[in-house]
Amino acid sequence: MSLPPNPIPAGDIRDKLIIGLDVPSVEEARAIVARIGDAGTFYKIGYQLAYAGGFEFARELIGQGKKVFLDLKLHDIGNTVEEGVRSVARLGATFLTVHAYPQTMRAAVAGKAGSSLKILAVTVLTSYDNNDLVEAGYAPVTAAELVARRAGQARDLGIDGIVCAATEAERVRAIVGPDRLIVTPGIRPAGADAGDQKRVVTPAQGIRLGADHLVVARPIVKAADPRAVAEAIVRDIADVKA
Numbered sequence: 207m208s209l210p211p212n213p214i215p216a217g218d219i220r221d222k223l224i225i226g227l228d229v230p231s232v233e234e235a236r237a238i239v240a241r242i243g244d245a246g247t248f249y250k251i252g253y254q255l256a257y258a259g260g261f262e263f264a265r266e267l268i269g270q271g272k273k274v275f276l277d278l279k280l281h282d283i284g285n286t287v288e289e290g291v292r293s294v295a296r297l298g299a300t301f302l303t304v305h306a307y308p309q310t311m312r313a314a315v316a317g318k319a320g321s322s323l324k325i326l327a328v329t330v331l332t333s334y335d336n337n338d339l340v341e342a343g344y345a346p347v348t349a350a351e352l353v354a355r356r357a358g359q360a361r362d363l364g365i366d367g368i369v370c371a372a373t374e375a376e377r378v379r380a381i382v383g384p385d386r387l388i389v390t391p392g393i394r395p396a397g398a399d400a401g402d403q404k405r406v407v408t409p410a411q412g413i414r415l416g417a418d419h420l421v422v423a424r425p426i427v428k429a430a431d432p433r434a435v436a437e438a439i440v441r442d443i444a445d446v447k448a
């Protein structure tokens with residue numbers, strides 16, 4: 207059964223920051239959400255938490271009026287993706303990711319029919335550079351070229367939004383137009399450790415380059431004061447938008 211609609215007002219600047227709850231347990235996630243308080247309105251649940259009670263926690267967050275991005279990065283035969291998306295659509299989440307393969311995207315669009323769930327297509331992971339694509343078996347192609355190709359396919363198949371690095375956001379915007387969402391991980395406040403991310407920009411750069419939402423996990427959830435970091439990023443976003 208779907209949960210009640212989200213009370214966060216449309217256009218709330220805080221919604222531009224999606225906080226990745228990449229933590230090992232619901233208890234830790236709950237504690238971080240409580241510490242962040244009203245500085246955070248939109249949370250992402252990915253592999254680590256999803257497989258550790260995260261689906262029930264998603265319902266809890268939605269019940270508290272938060273928005274939830276289920277980052278499941280689905281990719282399977284069409285029937286499995288379509289039925290999986292149909293199940294996820296009942297949870298009341300706002301976003302769900304699938305990998306940007308045409309069969310998968312087509313199936314996801316069919317599976318979400320009749321629900322308010324938005325499907326985001328992950329083009330080329332932000333931890334990949336051109337060498338990683340060659341290692342994965344792609345004929346020489348740049349990450350930017352492959353992102354552009356997949357963004358065009360996502361647009362043609364009726365996908366709601368694109369996940370890419372902000373370094374590709376301007377090119378993606380030109381391809382998908384103003385109405386589709388661009389969601390960018392690989393965001394690092396100035397001076398923060400990039401970790402395994404390879405195509406990285408700061409929050410302000412991400413928004414300037416045209417991202418609708420920034421995804422940030424470790425710089426917030428591993429911080430001594432997660433609320434302060436979230437507030438600082440929202441301030442950066444607001445400054446660009448002002």
Ligand SMILES: O=C(O)c1cc(=O)[nH]c(=O)n1[C@@H]1O[C@H](COP(=O)(O)O)[C@@H](O)[C@H]1O
Pocket residue numbers: 226228252277279303328330331332333369370391392393401403421422423424425
């Ligand atoms: O789909 C995603 O959210 C995603 C796509 C991508 O290309 N790169 C990427 O980092 N992500 C996710 O975004 C988050 C980024 O985490 P941090 O690098 O800790 O900020 C992680 O939860 C990743 O799973």
